[in-house]
Amino acid sequence: METIRAFQQTVAMFQADQDRILAEVQTEQTASQNRFQVDFDASQTDNKELRMANEELQRMGERTTGEQSPPIPVRARPMPFSQAIMNVVIPTNFMTPKITFTGIEDPKALITAFHTQMMISGGTDVMHCKLFMGTFSGTTLDWFISLPNGHITSFDHFSILFRE
Secondary structure (H helix, E strand, O other): OHHHHHHHHHHHHHHHHHHHHHHHHHHHHHHHHHHHHHHHHHHHHHHHHHHHHHHHHHHHHHHHHOOOOOOOOHHHOOOOEOHHHHHOOOOOOOOOOOOOEOOOOOHHHHHHHHHHHHHHHOOOHHHHHHHHHOOEOOHHHHHHHHOOOOOEOOHHHHHHHHHO
């Protein structure tokens, strides 16, 4: 009988511990949910304020300029790449090389560094073209934009033009 009473006391202690732990977990969950709700409400308020400020800025711009200028159609922008290159979409999860060319660096070194990083990432010839263009800035970007529409048809062609 004593063994049964001792066992019942042990079970009661475990039950009390479980109840206490469950209560602590529920309290922490409630606190976490409350913190989340407060953060969410603050975010919603911030978004509403930003939306209102943006609308006000748009109204002010319309008042000062009279009319908003229409966006430039995509086809009106220079497209040195062939249509086949333009039609390919780069996957969003593709690792792009982290290189920038301003015009001061050695063009051959840039091509080598770019090609090396692209070998690691993979990708097609077309992806090489589009991503290589993304390394340009300053006068190099100006040069690229000045090329005739549809002029670049492959990465080999592009790299020859670039080196020249």
